[in-house]
Amino acid sequence: MTGIQQQNKNKRYNSIIQTAESLFLEHGLDHVQMQHIADAEGIGIATLFRYFPKKNKLIVAVAVQNLERNIQHFEEIVSADQPAVERLKRVLDHLTVKNTAEIKHSTKFREAFESYASFTKEPLEDIEDYINVQKRIADILLRIAEDGKVDGSIRADIPIKEAIITIINAYGTFGSNIALKSSISYLEDDIAPHIQQRMLMEMLLSYLRPYS
Incomplete structure (x- = not known):
C-alpha cells in the first residue's frame, strides 16, 4: 500500500467514526444499524464492513477516539x-x-x-x-x-x-x-x-x- 493509499484509508476511517458518532448521538447506540452509517457516509455496506466487521467494533472505535x-x-x-x-x-x-x-x-x-x-x-x-x-x-x-x-x-x-x-x-x-x-x-x-x-x-x- 502506497503512502497516499494509506492516507486515504486513514481519512475514510476517521470519517466513518465521525459519521457514526453523530448518528449514535442522534438516534442512540441500539437504534443505529450499519446500513444507516454506510448510507450517511456514502459508501457501500461491504466497504464499511472492511473497516469494521462488527457494529460493536465501530462503537468502541468511536469511544476510543x-x-x-x-x-x-x-x-x-x-x-x-x-x-x-x-x-x-x-x-x-x-x-x-x-x-x-x-x-x-x-x-x-x-x-x-x-x-x-x-x-x-x-x-x-x-x-x-x-x-x-x-x-x-x-x-x-x-x-x-x-x-x-x-x-x-x-x-x-x-x-x-x-x-x-x-x-x-x-x-x-x-x-x-x-x-x-x-x-x-x-x-x-x-x-x-x-x-x-x-x-x-x-x-x-x-x-x-x-x-x-
Whole structure:
C-alpha cells in the first residue's frame, strides 16, 4: 500500500467514526444499524464492513477516539509551570461541562457508551483499547500527585494518588450527570449546574490544600 493509499484509508476511517458518532448521538447506540452509517457516509455496506466487521467494533472505535481528544489538553495542563493544586484545578475546569455543543455531545456519547458497555452480556471486543486510553490519561494526571509532594501545594498527610483519582472521577461523574439531566430537572437559577459544579470543585480542592 502506497503512502497516499494509506492516507486515504486513514481519512475514510476517521470519517466513518465521525459519521457514526453523530448518528449514535442522534438516534442512540441500539437504534443505529450499519446500513444507516454506510448510507450517511456514502459508501457501500461491504466497504464499511472492511473497516469494521462488527457494529460493536465501530462503537468502541468511536469511544476510543472520543476519549483520546482529551489527551493533548491534559498533557498541556500537567506540563504547565504551576503549583500542582492549580494544575488540578485546571483539569477540573476542563471537565466542567460547559454550555457548548461539542463538549455536551462528547460527554453525552461517553455516558451512553459506558452505559451500553456495562449492560452487554459479554465484554465488548476491543474494549481493552478504551481501557488503555483511560490508563494513559490516568498516568498523565497522576504526575500532578508526584509534583504535589514536592511543591507542597497538596497535603502530605493523605494518600495523594488515591485522593486525586477520586476527586477527578467524582467531579467528572457529577458534572456529566447534572449537566445532561438539566433539561429534565427543575433547578432554580441560583443552583444552576455550573454553580453546583463550581461549589463542588472548591469543596474537593479545599480537602487537598494544606491547612493554613
